[in-house]
Amino acid sequence: MRVGFIGMGNMGRLLVTALVRAGALRPDEVIIHSRTAEKRRRVAESLPGVQQAYSGTDLVRRCDAVFLCVKPGDTGAVLAEIAPYITRDHLLVVINNTVTLAMLEERTPARVAKVIPSVVQTVARGASLLIFGERCTHGDRALLVRLMGAISRPHVIAEADVRAASDLTSCGPAFLSCAFQALAEAACRRAPGLPREVAEAMVRETARATCELMEQTGYSFADTMQRVSTPGGVTAAGLAAMRERVGGLWDQVLAATAAHEAVKREQLDL
Ligand SMILES: NC(=O)C1=CN([C@@H]2O[C@H](COP(=O)(O)OP(=O)(O)OC[C@H]3O[C@@H](n4cnc5c(N)ncnc54)[C@H](O)[C@@H]3O)[C@@H](O)[C@H]2O)C=CC1
Ligand SMILES: O=C(O)[C@@H]1CCC=N1
The missing domain is CATH 3.40.50.720 (NAD(P)-binding Rossmann-like Domain)
Structure with a gap:
């Protein structure tokens, strides 16, 4: 072969x-x-x-x-x-x-x-x-x-x-990096004593561990959100703010890649 x-x-x-x-x-x-x-x-x-x-x-x-x-x-x-x-x-x-x-x-x-x-x-x-x-x-x-x-x-x-x-698997590393970077930057704006590289390392470590937790326990995304959200606690407040925007955001991202691909396919000399 x-x-x-x-x-x-x-x-x-x-x-x-x-x-x-x-x-x-x-x-x-x-x-x-x-x-x-x-x-x-x-x-x-x-x-x-x-x-x-x-x-x-x-x-x-x-x-x-x-x-x-x-x-x-x-x-x-x-x-x-x-x-x-x-x-x-x-x-x-x-x-x-x-x-x-x-x-x-x-x-x-x-x-x-x-x-x-x-x-x-x-x-x-x-x-x-x-x-x-x-x-x-x-x-x-x-x-x-x-x-x-x-x-x-x-x-x-x-x-x-x-x-x-x-968009999940091959663009995914870029899309997740963009979202994670924005999370770290938001934390640095609120915590001036937190160096950016430390905030980014915290996000990376948390992302890796969250995936490992889900693999080892079988938790779904919904299970993980529920586990972290202490009733009446801060996570639920943060998630409520996220949910207002995040669904529509990803629809827009996937619409953008699909539209770009359609244009490029039209332009192929094949
Ligand atoms: N970068 C990524 O994360 C991913 C890329 N892809 C796909 O992989 C493909 C390649 O992407 P990259 O490697 O990032 O691009 P690239 O631009 O780094 O590599 C393309 C290579 O093809 C060579 N090439 C062009 N015409 C040639 C020819 N006639 N004969 C021989 N070699 C020629 C170029 O010299 C260049 O080195 C693209 O179709 C992209 O959509 C797919 C999944 C993930
Ligand atoms: O950006 C691109 O077009 C390529 C395909 C998927 C990831 N990189």
């Missing part, structure tokens, strides 16, 4: 590194290509045994499965180069939601799938999303579940649900 990765930016580099370090792929099973030679050289040097391809077509000819780790807008150019060399024996995997499985199936005879990773897979944690096209075989499904299972908790979902689910 040879698995190729085209695009050695943040995500391509992260996936190759995490999969090899987790032992999900042997270095000699991995072939990488990136538009910038320096980027692929750096990754190959950091992972001895990983091979470099000198063009997209070189990579496709040498691989059974190919991950397209480029930005949605660069997918058309990559496909223009590699599509003539893609056969039905290839598994073609896209890692963004803007490019649809139907677009790939139309352009190539490959079995196609979508894997939505997350930056938290740098530490081999968090959720990933898997979406399989109709041409995928049992072996393709097993392969992607095994690979992503080595570095994350994979969830197989319908393509129609990916935008919102991806």
Whole structure:
């Protein structure tokens, strides 16, 4: 089995590194290509045994499965180069939601799938999303579940649900960081003696421990809120203030990502 990765930016580099370090792929099973030679050289040097391809077509000819780790807008150019060399024996995997499985199936005879990773897979944690096209075989499904299972908790979902689910899993680290940063900043405005880095560390430690508490006890979010809210106490007062705004806020955030994605999909040269 040879698995190729085209695009050695943040995500391509992260996936190759995490999969090899987790032992999900042997270095000699991995072939990488990136538009910038320096980027692929750096990754190959950091992972001895990983091979470099000198063009997209070189990579496709040498691989059974190919991950397209480029930005949605660069997918058309990559496909223009590699599509003539893609056969039905290839598994073609896209890692963004803007490019649809139907677009790939139309352009190539490959079995196609979508894997939505997350930056938290740098530490081999968090959720990933898997979406399989109709041409995928049992072996393709097993392969992607095994690979992503080595570095994350994979969830197989319908393509129609990916935008919102991806807001939880792949945009999630940014959205949660934004919310946590605002919480720490609000505390610092009220407690001038509290250094910002200390407030941010307090939020991180509390977030990590809250998740561990829920995992270990089986508490839901509602259970956790109830446990913390002493009757007549301060948490309930704070939650009442939050509830006025937070539902509508997240609806707006998810509407913004969906609208942006729709525009970008319209602009694809696919
Ligand atoms: N950053 C994140 O947390 C996540 C990103 N994604 C998706 O991952 C994809 C890549 O994102 P990033 O790695 O953040 O972007 P990036 O810009 O860091 O990396 C893209 C890489 O593709 C290379 N590239 C472009 N055209 C090429 C071509 N024709 N041949 C070979 N290489 C080429 C570029 O040189 C660049 O290194 C995007 O589709 C994004 O939506 C998905 C989940 C999470
Ligand atoms: O911001 C983006 O477009 C990518 C996709 C999900 C996370 N990062």
